[in-house]
Amino acid sequence: MLYDDQNIFARIIRNELPAIKVYEDDQVVAFMDIMPQAEGHTLVIPKTPAVTLLDLAPEAAAYTIQIVQKIAQAMEKALDIKGVVLMQLSGAAAGQTVPHVHFHLIPTSVHELGKHALHMGDQEKIKVLAEKIKAAL
Template sequence: MMTGRYDPNNIFTKIISGDIPSHNVYEDEICISIMDIMPESKGHVLVIPKAGARNLIDVDPADLAELIKRVQKIAVAVKKTMHADGILLRQSSEEVAGQTVYHLHFHIIPCYAGKQNNKHVTNATMNEELAETAALIKAAI
């Protein structure tokens, strides 16, 4: 099962509490969705549950069922707003799978025919651009 313990002092809990600023796209009692500051493509967002779980392996199934409804809703808005040809949905569980923040989260990444996405965590985007994109996606939700 789980290979590590959940640390409630991770960066995402600090974003959820408002201790670290973010560009919010969506928020309710279940989750917060924010712009990824190092996007793989323009419009790359993260959906983060407010309930603490290390990853997919240890999340409560009822929490996951509610979360995935929001993931779909936000993915639809991202695809529409960004005029994407498709959406890449990614969730990494444990380091060997690429997980770097040990709080469950889903990546929603717009994809385009004939265009390769950036590599994960390589290019930071300016705050102004993130804010503009967040406002567009938020308006579509």
């Protein structure tokens, strides 16, 4: 599949759309999911244009997963949680809704997960959670 540089995540990377960011460097950005499955649901995306995990260069994948781990550790500390569900959906058939590779970090047990993108989250509450995660980094 051809990469669409107008997808929502590409536009967030270019700062054309707002996001509640918790981390950013020259290769990766992490931000709060605005339609969370659980409080603190965070997305980690490489800045490299890639539709799915299979399209992502191995070096970018390796670096991104290191940041995924770093964000997950901060989430556990900041939100006082005991587990994080890591989810990566590659392709529409797998449930991927944005055509830019991304990793979901969801602070909850698998038995408590809500359906993704079902309801818009409370943006003020999401901002407070983001600040806690950033402080733990």
